[in-house]
Amino acid sequence: MIRKISTLICLTLLFVACKNEAKKENGTTAEVIPFNDLLDNYYEEGLKLNPLGATFSGDTRYNDQFPNALDSTQINTVKAYYQNYKEALANYDDSSLSESEQMSKAILAWECDINLETFEFKNFxxxxxxxxxxxxxxxxxxxxxxxxxxxxxxxxxxxxxxxxxxxxxxxxxxxxxxxxxxxxxxxxxxxxxxxxxxxxxxxxxxxxxxxxxxxxxxxxxxxxxxxxxxxxxxxxxxxxxxxxxxxxxxxxxxxxxxxxxxxxxSSGIDAIPNGEAYYQHQIKLYTTTNMTAEEIHQLGLSEVARISSEMEEIKNQVGFKGSLKAFFNHVRTSKDLMPYKEPKEIIDNFNAIYATMQPQLEKLFDKKPKTAFEVRQTEAFRENSASAEYNPGSLDGTRPGIFYTPIPDATKYNVYSDESLFLHEAIPGHHYQISLTQESTELPQFRKTLWYSGYGEGWALYSESLGKELGLYTDPYQYFGMLGAEMHRAVRLVVDTGMHAKGWTREKAIQYSLDNEAESEAGITSEIERYMANPGQALSYKIGQLKIKELRAKAEKELGDSFDIREYHNQVLETGCVPIAVLEAKINSWIEAEKK
Missing domain, CATH: 1.20.58 (Methane Monooxygenase Hydroxylase; Chain G, domain 1)
Structure with a gap:
């Protein structure tokens, strides 16, 4: 996000930096504010940079403001904000910080670096x-x-x-x-x-x-x-x-x-000036890893092959005699999977899914958010180009988290993936992850509104795999819907890198998707165009999900009978949104502590 900082704050930070430098030259020690004060200052100044973000978090102080993030003066003040805080972090040695503070330092360093990198490109x-x-x-x-x-x-x-x-x-x-x-x-x-x-x-x-x-x-x-x-x-x-x-x-x-x-x-971002370097930056931004486009493309091909074999099993289970591709067309067009006439019926179905899984939630989670939750139809003005999405509730819990689902035509709405969609966008996906972070009494404020797509979307996709444990996926078509949703994210690894790094056209990406998943052609077209508009974002889901599943498997193996799935979920969620490498280090440390 582009944020705004006042000229007064920039001048103040510059004055402090010069004052500290003068003290060093005189042989005296520079004054350094307590680390948690630094974090609080970063958060408060960030709200001024991003008043829309403040509004969405429930902070009303800047509701009249809309800074022009395209103005050169604003751009320079934002750069100064990140650069000053990056330099300030050098004043804090890890040995003087608690484990939680060390994590906050690593996250703040990442924030400053990745945002400063963004300014090296003209795309925004x-x-x-x-x-x-x-x-x-x-x-x-x-x-x-x-x-x-x-x-x-x-x-x-x-x-x-x-x-x-x-x-x-x-x-x-x-x-x-x-x-x-x-x-x-x-x-x-x-x-x-x-x-x-x-x-x-x-x-x-x-x-x-x-x-x-x-x-x-x-x-x-x-x-x-x-x-x-x-x-x-x-x-x-x-x-x-x-x-x-x-x-x-x-x-x-x-x-x-x-x-x-x-x-x-052209379809890919590599067609614009400096496009190849920009795409690598986007991969880093959204996956929070240093993976290359080629590594991700090959991983996608491997995952598509693995999930296809599971889909074959479901196809055989329901007695469909044709090919897997023919089964995709059957699922796309089956009138039995389009039972509704009015949008309200679709909203009611999502609420019914929640009612079914609610009794099982405590088996997997011993903490649940206080923030209320609603399902709503996406607004008409953006419905035709929108995907299902979650909008977080306010920090104080007075505004609910909202799961928006687009329903341009209720009679053509296919329900085969609704259970996995609810697990992803709502509970225990985005609503649990974001609301528990916002409600935390342990995290500093600046970490309560951070968003790293590799972690956040990775958690949401991982949540889809919990369906059977939560009493869902008893209908093979709904389980196929879960596989379809996972396939959808695996296909993204192939088509996103294909378009932006390997010269694929929009049409080739659409055809690859049609050949490997059961989404409608209209839905797939909208998705491909989504990836064209924001290169790299679509990669985050599968990269994050695979890491969270890998860490769970490692914990189950090394902790044996002492492994508690609820505690594992606590460990993943209590940090808030973090870069993947930070999460992996945290879980590995927890596993070692539990073994002792």
């Missing part, structure tokens, strides 16, 4: 908008009034108007940067641009009361005075008609014409 500047990952989609969620941005007081409504002003400056910068990117060879593939255009057009909705940004006005609190209601409604109407719609119209027209015409035919 020249690719500010895509069909799936960019901040305009997050702002759409907030604008609806049904997400993390609160709309409970008059001040809340005022905060949002100010935040929108900052956001529209960002939108203008995004268009400017994309124009410059076109000149330097940084442009999205055409196949992605055509998915962004209708998303932007949706925000040009001329019917004011149907506009997404009008959502908070439809739910004005009843205790507002008539005068406040009138003023807020008028202000929001003016904001939408004179600011929001014109900004989106400008960007839409640019992307639908000049940018689309310039869009590239």
């Amino acid at each position: 500047q020249y690719f500010p908008i895509d069909q799936m990952w960019s901040v305009n989609l997050m702002m759409g969620q907030l604008a609806s009034g049904a997400s993390a941005q609160p709309f409970k007081t008059v001040q809340d409504y005022s905060n949002w108007e100010k935040r929108v002003d900052g956001y529209l400056k960002w939108l203008a910068s995004a268009e400017k940067n994309m124009r410059q990117g076109m000149k330097e060879g940084y442009v999205l593939p055409k196949s992605l641009i055509v998915k962004v255009i209708p998303q932007l057009k949706e925000m040009m909705q001329p019917n004011l009361k149907e506009h997404l940004f009008y959502g908070p006005i439809k739910n004005l609190p009843s205790d507002f005075s008539a005068e406040d209601k009138k003023k807020i409604s008028s202000d929001f109407s003016k904001m939408i008609t004179t600011k929001v719609i014109p900004a989106y119209t400008s960007l839409h027209n640019f992307m639908a014409n000049e940018y689309l015409e310039a869009g590239r035919a």
Whole structure:
């Protein structure tokens, strides 16, 4: 994430650094603040850099802010933030720190290094908008009034108007940067641009009361005075008609014409300047390992072969006589696996899955989060390009964790993988991992909102393998769904590296997926385009899952009868989100301690 730090803070840090250097020259010892104070300062200053992150965590102090992360001044202050904290860490010797503090030091060092590496590339500047990952989609969620941005007081409504002003400056910068990117060879593939255009057009909705940004006005609190209601409604109407719609119209027209015409035919990130080095950076960022693209590609091929053999067994179990590829088509198109007519029926099914597994949870987990949990349908404006996802609850637990599932057409919704999907996105996947981290009384604040995809998505995919232990997968099609979900992540290792490092086209990646998994062609196409928009992210799931399974197997073997699955899960979850190497060192240390 790009974060903001004030010039005053930068100058203060610079003054302290110069003051300490002067003390060293005079033969005196520099003053060093307590290590935990350093961590707290890093967290607090980070909130100013990332006010949207603060809002999602439940911190309301910066709800009116939207820093322009594309502005050169902001970029320089962010660099200074990470560089200063990286240098500050050198003042703390590991021998003076507790085991937990040593882990925090290693994590903070990783944070500073990986973020500073990101600034060596121009991608974040020249690719500010895509069909799936960019901040305009997050702002759409907030604008609806049904997400993390609160709309409970008059001040809340005022905060949002100010935040929108900052956001529209960002939108203008995004268009400017994309124009410059076109000149330097940084442009999205055409196949992605055509998915962004209708998303932007949706925000040009001329019917004011149907506009997404009008959502908070439809739910004005009843205790507002008539005068406040009138003023807020008028202000929001003016904001939408004179600011929001014109900004989106400008960007839409640019992307639908000049940018689309310039869009590239290539699929992989290696086609842009310095693309090969950028992809290796992305692998490191998302897997938190130093694996190469070729190593990951070969691992993917191996995993695809292994999972295929298990799929053959399920195919035979249900009595299907054709090939595995024919069975994929059977699963994709079976009307028996598309039993619903209304979105509510699908939401009810996920809640029923939770009810089935609930009695078994205590066998695997002796800790459960206090944060509430909900299942919701993905909002219509982004539903056609969205995947199922989890949005964390607030740090104080007042806002629930939400599992969003897209349902563009309930009659075509296939249920064969719903049990594994719930385990991944909801419980015990993302909801347990993130909520327990946020609720921890042991972790420093900065570690409660960190996200390392290798660990977080690795845990969620590992959670899918717990289905039988939790009373699920009694239907062979649901177990096949679990295998299908694992195959989906194995296929990602092949197609992501294929497109971004081996010259594969979008079409070749789609065909490879169709040949090896049972997802629909529309779903697979959306997924492939997702990988095109964010190279490397899709690799994190399988890399992390395999490491967590490997560490569990090692603990079971070395601890024998004394192995407790609940304690193993505690050990994995209590650290919060960490780089894979940090987790492995921690679990190995725990195993050795348990043996003694």
